[in-house]
Amino acid sequence: MPPFTPPLPHQSATRSTSRRAAVLAACADALLILLFAAIGRDAHQRGEIITGVFATAWPFLVGAAVSWLALRLWRAPLRLWPAGVSVWLGTVAVGMLLRVVTGQTVVLPFVIVALLSLGLFLLGYRLVTAGVRRFRTRRRQA
Template sequence: MPANTAPVPHPPSTARTALLAAAADAVLILLFAAIGRDAHQRGEIITGVLATAWPFLAGAAVAWLALRLWRAPLALWPAGVAVWLGTVAVGMLLRALTGQVVVLPFVIVALLSLAVFLLGYRLLFAATRRFRARRRLG
């Protein structure tokens, strides 16, 4: 008997779900900045992390607002991909406009790291939903 591969529809988002997803995105962007600063042994922990993270946090906010991601904030597509690419694109643009370093290796690391962070928890959420839906169906 073939497995049901039909996608599980996304339930309507609640304000609580959207708020939690936005908070998770922000925390993961801050974690990205903290790990990066630690890897390069930079001082000024809190202000340094905020200085590194703010362009990316702004990018995520732009994506959330421009695309109204609160409608299905945990969906991998389009919400996850949009917040990931918006975070990196706007973040790098703001870094460049404010005289911060934007070099290809950093762009690549940011793309990969933020993909793991911002898409990863959405993938886990989708997999959990599918697993639970299949268990209910039998």
């Protein structure tokens, strides 16, 4: 077993920045999934606002968590590919599977709306983030 070597100062700063980015991206994913559920419940005028949103969102939150863990998305959480696409498709696939298993409604129009809405949310903020980073990099180079 190799001896322990402490990280260099720039390595620990990089590690802390990437850890913070991963936590923020995971929180953003969860909040956007909750927003998706809240918008859907509001559009269909369902009661029980708080508990209802969580009842609708939990299969998709589990899907996102499974995607994050299975594909170790914390390594590059804000990249569109593979992180964004993986969490988007994993969220919908696992979420729909869990809805079927638990007896919740799964019909084709709902699957299509979930794919489109969650795609917009989970890929959209990653695209905006990439654009802002690219803009800042070009601005610093100028």
